[in-house]
C-alpha cells in the first residue's frame with residue numbers, strides 16, 4: 001500500500017453541487033489518490049447550519065460554520081456557495097492564504113473575474129472554473145488548452161439548462177413557464193434566485209466567460225446583450241412548432257470585422273430565437289446544453305451534455321480539483337488567464353441576423369403593399385410572407401420572414417410598423433438562428 005502525502009481540501013457550500021462533490025470525494029478517495037499521486041483530504045465543509053436536513057448525508061464532524069478557519073487550513077478551496085458575497089471575499093482570502101481555488105460560480109467570475117484572476121496571478125495560484133459553463137460538459141479546458149493554437153471565430157450554444165428545460169416542456173407538453181420552472185427548481189437545475197435563469201443573466205454570465213477565453217479579451221458581463229425567456233409566450237412556442245421551428249435561448253459569441261473600417265471586435269449576446277427543427281440544437285432536450293465552436297483551423301466542433309444538475313456538475317468540479325492536485329505533486333505556478341488581444345466590444349446594433357415578425361393588421365386592400373414598403377424603406381429585405389385571415393374577422397395575421405438585416409435596421413422597422421395605422425399590433429419579433 002503506497003503512503004501518499006495529503007492535500008487538504010476545504011469545501012464552501014453543501015447545496016445541490018457541493019453535497020455531491022463531498023460525497024464523490026469521500027466515496028472515491030482511494031482511486032483519486034492513485035490518479036493524483038497524493039491523497040485528497042476533505043478537511044471541512046462550510047455550511048450555514050450544521051443541523052440542516054440534507055439530501056446527501058455528510059459526516060457531522062466535517063461540517064462547520066467557520067469558513068475563515070476552514071480556508072486557513074486548506075491547500076485547495078472549492079467554492080460552491082454561489083452569489084457574489086461572501087463568495088468573493090472568501091475566494092480572495094483563500095488566494096491570499098496560498099490556496100488554489102475551484103469554483104462553479106459564473107456570477108462571481110463574470111462580475112469580479114479580473115480582480116480574482118489578478119490576485120491569483122500575483123501569487124501563482126490556480127483559479128479553475130470548468131463547472132461555471134455548460135455544467136458537466138468539458139468546454140472551458142478545450143477552449144483554453146486544446147484550441148490554444150487555433151483562432152476561435154464563433155461560439156453558438158444553449159448554455160442554460162433551466163431555460164432549455166422550460167422551453168422544451170412548453171414545446172412538448174404545453175406546460176406553462178411557471179410550472180416548468182417549479183420542476184426545474186425541484187430537480188436542482190435552477191439558481192438560488194431563478195430570475196438569473198429566466199431573465200437570461202446566467203446565460204449572459206456564461207457568454208462573458210466563453211467570449212473572454214475564446215477571444216483572449218476581458219469581456220465584462222455588462223457588454224453582453226441580454227434578453228431572457230420571460231417574454232416568450234405559449235402562442236409563440238406553438239406557432240414556432242407549426243412553422244417547423246423550436247424556440248431556444250441561445251448564447252452567441254463572435255469575432256467580427258467591421259465592413260467599412262476593417263476594425264476587429266467581439267459581439268456577445270443572449271436571446272431567445274427560432275431554430276429550425278432539423279438543426280442539431282433543436283434536439284437538445286431537457287436541461288442539456290450544447291455548444292458549437294467554430295475555429296479557423298479545426299472547423300466546427302460540438303460539445304454536448306448535462307448543462308445542470310448537482311452530480312453532473314460535481315464531475316466538472318472534481319476534474320478541476322484533480323488537475324490542481326496533480327500540479328501540487330509536480331510543482332509550479334497556476335496558469336494565468338490570457339487577455340492579450342483586448343478586442344473592443346461591438347454593440348448589438350452592428351449585428352446582422354434574420355427575423356420572424358408576426359403582425360396583426362386590418363384586413364383591407366393595399367395593406368400588404370404598405371407593410372412591404374415599411375420594410376424596404378429601412379433596407380430590410382422580406383424573404384417570405386404568410387397571411388392568415390380568420391372567417392368573420394376584420395383582422396389578418398401576417399408572419400414575415402426577413403433576409404439578413406442589421407439589428408438597428410430591424411429595430412427601426414419594428415418601430416415604424418408599430419406606428420403604422422394598418423398595424424393593430426406587433427405580436428411577436430423573434431430572431432431566426434441556425435438556418436442552413
Ligand SMILES: NC(=O)C1=CN([C@@H]2O[C@H](COP(=O)(O)OP(=O)(O)OC[C@H]3O[C@@H](n4cnc5c(N)ncnc54)[C@H](O)[C@@H]3O)[C@@H](O)[C@H]2O)C=CC1
Pocket residue numbers: 012013014015016017018046047048067080081082083086104105106107131132133135188189190191192307308309310313
Ligand atoms: N446546480 C447546478 O446545476 C449548477 C450550479 N452551478 C453553480 O454552482 C454553485 C452552487 O450551486 P448549487 O449547488 O446549485 O446551489 P445551492 O443553492 O443548491 O447551494 C449553495 C449552498 O451554499 C450554502 N451557502 C450559501 N451562502 C453560504 C455561506 N455564507 N456560508 C455557508 N454556506 C453558504 C447554501 O446554504 C446552499 O446550501 C453556484 O455558483 C451555481 O451557479 C454551476 C453549474 C451547474
Ligand SMILES: N[C@@H](CC=O)C(=O)O
Pocket residue numbers: 132133134135159160161162163189190191197202307308309
Ligand atoms: N442554473 C444553471 C445551472 C448551471 O449552470 C442552469 O440552469 O444552467
Ligand code: NA
Pocket residue numbers: 130131132133134135136137138139140316
Ligand atoms: Na463545463
